[in-house]
Amino acid sequence: MKFIRFIYNDDVKSGIIKNSQIYEIDYDDNKELLDIDFNRDIINDKSYSFNEIKIIEPTKPSKLVCIGLNYKEHGEELEMELPEEPKIFLKPETSVIAHEDPIIYPSMSNQVDYEGELAVVIGRECKDVDIEEVKNYIFGYTIVNDVTARDxxxxxxxxxxxxxxxxxxxxxxxxxxxxxxxxxxIETKVNGRIKQDSNTKNMIFNVYQLLSFISNIMTLNSGDVISTGTPKGVGEIKPNDTVEITIENIGTLKNTLIKN
Known part of the structure; x- marks a missing residue:
């Protein structure tokens, strides 16, 4: 099931994508994501076409936990030693934007890079969870561009x-x-040209290992995001470049870099 958040007539709504239509569901951001019952909560008489709505970020995370150097090939291209355990860092919730929103080039940087990544979305509060149990805390998967001021x-x-x-x-x-x-x-294109082309099976630490590891450090809340690292092929983008990150069975995340 593809879960989406969107704006229609200035109202924030949630829905599922089915047969190229969006069907509204009865959900608010105060509920845990795994409490959604897609059979019960769908509002059958409310559907929308994509040209009627604006897609917004599919979750409102309290934090984004990101993984550095989780593909061997990426570590090699950066000439960095591969980690013996996951290397984590955080992005603030203020860094989050949606599909087709502009990425703003910061004035203090001279090199902005793209990094296409698979991301895990937490479905209920999660702490000290064993690998065998982590699937019970996952709501689903999305795409993140871990934009970086490389300089x-x-x-x-x-x-x-x-x-x-x-x-x-x-x-x-x-x-x-x-x-x-x-x-x-997983594939990343810049202005239509393929820059990253890999598969999530090439991760050093898989999704389940990452979730368990992180949950033993910090509490993960419903809606939080774990971005699982990027494969080789990262590179610089210039103002007006458009980045498209595609992960099969999820879709394509598209954003353009602009300079104010």
Whole structure:
């Protein structure tokens, strides 16, 4: 099932995508995502076409937990030593934007890079969970562009500033609730040219290992996002470049970099 949040006539709504239509469901952001009953909560007489609505971020995370160097090939291209355990960092919720929202080029940076990633969306409060149990806490999967000011990352020696600018975490366009995260093709295009072409089976630490590891550090709330790292092929984007990240069975996240 593809879960989506959208705006119609200035109202924020939730729905599912079915046969190229969006069917509204009775849900508000105060409920845990895994409390949604798609059979019970759908409002059958309310459906919308895509040209009637504006897609917004499919979740409102209290935090984005991101993984660095989770594909061997990416570590090699950056000439960085591969981690023995997951390397994590956070992006603030203020960095989140939706499909087709603009990425803003920060004035203090001279190099902005794209990073296409599979992301896990948490469905209920999660803490100290064993690997065997993590599936019970996953609502679904979406796409994240872990936008990075690469020059500032190198300058600072740590990643907070480089990763945290407003608009530096495009998410969407939807959350797929039925997906095998261990074997999905992931592809990033810039202005229509393929830059990243890999598969989630190439991760060093898989989705379930990551969720368990992180839950033993911090409480994960419903709606929180774990972005699972990027494959090789990261690179710079310039103002007016358009990035499209496609993960099979989810869709395509599209955003354009602009300079104010």
């Amino acid at each position: 500032l990352q190198a300058k600072d020696g740590q990643w907070t500033r480089a990763k945290s600018f407003d608009t530096f975490a495009p998410i969407g366009p939807c959350i797929e609730t039925d997906l095998n995260p261990l074997n999905q093709k």
